[in-house]
Structure formats: C-alpha cells, structure tokens
Amino acid sequence: MTSNPTAVDAGELRRRVAEFLAGHDPAGTDRLEFLRARFDAGLAWVHYPVGLGGLGAPRTLQPLVDAEFAAAGAPDNDPRRNGxxxxxxxxxxxxxxxxxxxxxxxxxxxxxxxxxxxxxxxxxxxxxxxxxxxxxxxxxxxxxxxxxxxxxxxxxxxxxxxxxxxxxxxxxxxxxxxxxxxxxxxxxxxxxxxxxxxxxxxxxxxxxxxxxxxxxxxxxxxxxxxxxxxxxxWRVAQTTLMNERVAIGGGPAPREGGMAGVVADAWRGRPEGRTPELHARLMRLWVEAEAQRLAAERLRQQLAAGGVGSEGAGMKLGFARLSQALSGLEVELLGAEGLEYDDWTMRRPDHVDFTGREAGYRYLRAKGNSIEGGTSEILRNIIAERVLGLPAEPRSDKDVPWKDLPR
The missing domain is CATH 2.40.110.10 (Butyryl-CoA Dehydrogenase, subunit A, domain 2)
Structure with a gap:
C-alpha cells in the first residue's frame, strides 16, 4: 500500500474498494470488524495519511469511495451519532x-x-x-x-x-x-x-x-x-470552529433535500392549505435553499482543495435562518395539525432526527439552530469582518488581562 498521493486516483481507489469487498463480505462480516478493517485499509478518510484511515488521496475522491461501499450494502459508521x-x-x-x-x-x-x-x-x-x-x-x-x-x-x-x-x-x-x-x-x-x-x-x-x-x-x-x-x-479552536460550521451548514444534500423537500411535499399533499401568500413564501424559500445547497457544494470543493476559512460562518448562518423559516411555513401550511406534538417526553437521544419527525418537533427544534455552532449574531460579525472586510467593532477588552475583565 503506497503513501504516494499521486498514485491513488479514482481508478486505483475503485480497485482497492473492490479488492476489500472481495475479502470482507458486508453481509457476512461483523459490523465493527468490517469498519475497523476498512479504516486499516485506508478507505475511511481517503485524504488522511496512511496508517490513519487514509491513503493520502485527494479529498474530492471521498464521495466515490462512500458510494462504492453504499452500493455494496456495506455498514456505515452511523455519522449522525458521532457528528x-x-x-x-x-x-x-x-x-x-x-x-x-x-x-x-x-x-x-x-x-x-x-x-x-x-x-x-x-x-x-x-x-x-x-x-x-x-x-x-x-x-x-x-x-x-x-x-x-x-x-x-x-x-x-x-x-x-x-x-x-x-x-x-x-x-x-x-x-x-x-x-x-x-x-x-x-x-x-x-x-x-x-x-x-x-x-x-x-x-x-x-x-x-x-x-x-x-x-x-x-x-x-x-x-x-x-x-x-x-x-x-484559541488558534487550535479555530480549526474546530471552521469545521463545525461547515459540518452544520454545508453538508451534502440532493436538490429539494432537507427541510425544503419536507415543506414542498407538504405543499403538494395539502391543497386545502394553499394560499397565494404561502405560495410566494415557499417559492422564495425554495430558491434560497437551492442557492444554499449550491454554495455548500462550492464550499466543500474549497475544503477539498486545501481548507476553508470564515466562509463556513455564512453557510451555518444561512442554514439556521432557512431551517427556522421553512419549519414555520410548514406549521402554517398544516394548520391545526401542525401544532400537534404529543411526544413531549424526557428522553436523551443519541442524535437529532430533524426531518424524520413531526412538524411540531421540527418547528421547536429549529429554534436552537441559531444558537448551536455559533450564534447568528456572532456569525454576522465574523462574516462582516473576515469575509467582507468591513471595519471591526470597537473592542475595549482586546489588550486587557482576562483576570481584570468584569464578569
């Protein structure tokens, strides 16, 4: 297994995946054993170094590998649980x-x-x-x-x-x-x-x-x-925060995926709830969601080419705003049914199943989107200063020792 990135192209990756699957039948191999072996073969994060789950291949080839394993019915690593x-x-x-x-x-x-x-x-x-x-x-x-x-x-x-x-x-x-x-x-x-x-x-x-x-x-x-x-x-944390915002707001999605698809399906199935005003809002939000999806694709390409900076803040900001607007529109479209939420029980879930739940849950859960991963107010400051190059807000505490700051 070579560590030379130039030797690992799409054809070589397909060959390695096929060879791996020939030796590890997804249907007959223990799930955890399969995942460990996939990591050891360098087919987990293909752009990571050899020995750390990768082959030093271009990051752009990761979707190809994931698609090959999915087509073979291979188990995944349940990414929602460990996002x-x-x-x-x-x-x-x-x-x-x-x-x-x-x-x-x-x-x-x-x-x-x-x-x-x-x-x-x-x-x-x-x-x-x-x-x-x-x-x-x-x-x-x-x-x-x-x-x-x-x-x-x-x-x-x-x-x-x-x-x-x-x-x-x-x-x-x-x-x-x-x-x-x-x-x-x-x-x-x-x-x-x-x-x-x-x-x-x-x-x-x-x-x-x-x-x-x-x-x-x-x-x-x-x-x-x-x-x-x-x-x-703080410098190390910037690596975490930039990746967090891309992970929240820039994940891959098909056209009319996510909340845009949920609301569009509700529109098609509920002709009795349609009004010209709701139609106009739906069309505007659908277009914005498509623009967000295409921008996320460009951001992932930028990430694959060598990293992403503060642009991830824009993706996360747009995701939060759209999620809240679309979930609110869905509740209005469904009328009284949209207000139903019977499962208000104390649970400690292992992941957020946003689009797989009822409209009432989506509406309530979306309120947290503008807080988690950086508040929308802070993200607007980041975009203004680091992306648009606008003057920074005055900061009187910039050079003051932390112990002397009022708390």
Whole structure:
C-alpha cells in the first residue's frame, strides 16, 4: 500500500474498494470488524495519511469511495451519532495532535466505538467564547514546582451535545489569566470517564435532552492530551470552529433535500392549505435553499482543495435562518395539525432526527439552530469582518488581562 498521493486516483481507489469487498463480505462480516478493517485499509478518510484511515488521496475522491461501499450494502459508521467526533474533533486532532494521539484516537472515533462531545461553551461567557473561565493549572510535581506532567481542570461547560454518550471531549480551558482573553487558552482532549466529570441533562423546548451541562471538578488531564502548544488554544479552536460550521451548514444534500423537500411535499399533499401568500413564501424559500445547497457544494470543493476559512460562518448562518423559516411555513401550511406534538417526553437521544419527525418537533427544534455552532449574531460579525472586510467593532477588552475583565 503506497503513501504516494499521486498514485491513488479514482481508478486505483475503485480497485482497492473492490479488492476489500472481495475479502470482507458486508453481509457476512461483523459490523465493527468490517469498519475497523476498512479504516486499516485506508478507505475511511481517503485524504488522511496512511496508517490513519487514509491513503493520502485527494479529498474530492471521498464521495466515490462512500458510494462504492453504499452500493455494496456495506455498514456505515452511523455519522449522525458521532457528528462532533467526525466533523470537528478528527480534523483538529489530525492538524494539531501528536502522533501518539492520532494513533490512539482516530480509529475508534471513525468506527463509532468512541463518541465525542465538545466542551467549549460556558454559562458565564455567553456568545463570547474567548471569555471562558474554566481553569487548567499544572499539577505540582514532586518538588512542588508544577512540573508533574498533568493539568488539573475546574469549571463548567454548557449546551454539550452527546455528553451523556461521549467517551472523549475536546476541551478549551484558561491556563494563564494574566494574558488577554484570546491568549492564555490551551486546548485539551478530556476523558469523559475520568473522576470529577459530571454530566447533567438540559431539557429543551422539545422535551428532550440532547444537550447537557458538564461540571469539571479537579479533573486530571495528562499533558500528552494537549493539542497544540500551551497558550495557543484559541488558534487550535479555530480549526474546530471552521469545521463545525461547515459540518452544520454545508453538508451534502440532493436538490429539494432537507427541510425544503419536507415543506414542498407538504405543499403538494395539502391543497386545502394553499394560499397565494404561502405560495410566494415557499417559492422564495425554495430558491434560497437551492442557492444554499449550491454554495455548500462550492464550499466543500474549497475544503477539498486545501481548507476553508470564515466562509463556513455564512453557510451555518444561512442554514439556521432557512431551517427556522421553512419549519414555520410548514406549521402554517398544516394548520391545526401542525401544532400537534404529543411526544413531549424526557428522553436523551443519541442524535437529532430533524426531518424524520413531526412538524411540531421540527418547528421547536429549529429554534436552537441559531444558537448551536455559533450564534447568528456572532456569525454576522465574523462574516462582516473576515469575509467582507468591513471595519471591526470597537473592542475595549482586546489588550486587557482576562483576570481584570468584569464578569
């Protein structure tokens, strides 16, 4: 198996997939065994390095490989259940993790054996992630000099999707309060099974608790679980955030897919609910959804060509706005039936089945789209400053040590 990227083209990938399937019958192979073998063959993330689930092939060839496996009836790794791991943690680990961490974490992440969550947001920081207060201090060594090779973390995180399922978390914590808020932050991988980690459900407007709050009390994290250098956590977090926004707002979808398709189907099936005003709104939103889909395709091509910057903020912003507008239109179209939502029970689901649920659920759940993955207000600032080049908002706290900021 070669590590030369130029030797792995579409034809070579098809050959490798066919060879793999000949030796691993999807119908007769244990699901987990199949996924592990696919990773080891470099057919998981084909653009990742050899030995880390890939072949160093162009990222643009990933859909080809996925399609070949799907056509053969092969099991997938249930990406909805581990979206944070696949869409956010994995690219961050690849870009900033040690070789030891990559070898330990990426395989069970891709196979779905280990679910991930994100310990970023805090109740006292609001939309200002850089104002986080969770502290990580070096554990004192034998001589009491803080060189024990372990960090002790104390703090609280909130809005943590899948924390009740997660084995691992990506975590940012403040390691130097004497520096301005965007500095003095360090990025870690946290074992959610360690002592001192407490997960509590947060019941949402849907009645479910896919979100959680997480309390960290004296949690000991080895320095080997640090991503990037000490104090450079904000820079590392940008890798996570940009991938998060693409994952939320820029996923592949067919024409009239997602909520646009759900509402279009409701329109076709409910002629009694049609009005000229609803028709005009539907046509406008359908066109906007198609523009969003095509823009997402371009963004994925940009990502495949070498990365994406702040443009992902625009995709996530558009996704949230469209999702809320379309789900609201669906409720209006369905009339009294659209208000029905009988399953307001406390559950802790392992993924969000947005389009597979009733209209009432979709309408309620969509309210969170403008908060998760970065609030729409913050994303507008990012787009204005980093994409459009508009003047930045005045920031009086830019050079003030974090410990001196009012909280």
């Amino acid at each position: 944070i791991g696949l869409g956010m943690a994995a690219p961050t680990i690849l870009a900033h993790g040690s070789e030891e961490l990559k070898q330990r974490l990426l395989r069970p992440l891709w196979t779905g054996e280990e679910v991930w969550c994100q310990l970023f947001s805090e109740p006292g920081a609001g939309s200002d992630l850089a104002a986080l207060a969770t502290r990580a201090v070096p554990e004192k060594g034998p001589d009491g000099d803080g060189t024990g090779g372990t960090w002790v973390v104390d703090g609280q995180k909130v809005w943590t999707s899948s924390a009740h399922l997660a084995r691992w978390a990506i975590l940012i914590a403040r390691t130097d309060p004497d520096l301005p808020k965007h500095r003095g932050i360090t990025y870690f991988v946290c074992d959610m099974t360690d002592p001192g980690v407490e997960v509590r459900p947060l019941r949402q407007i849907t009645g479910e608790a896919e979100f959680n709050e997480v309390f960290l009390t004296g949690v000991r994290i080895p320095d080997s679980h640090r991503l990037g250098t000490v104090g450079e956590g």
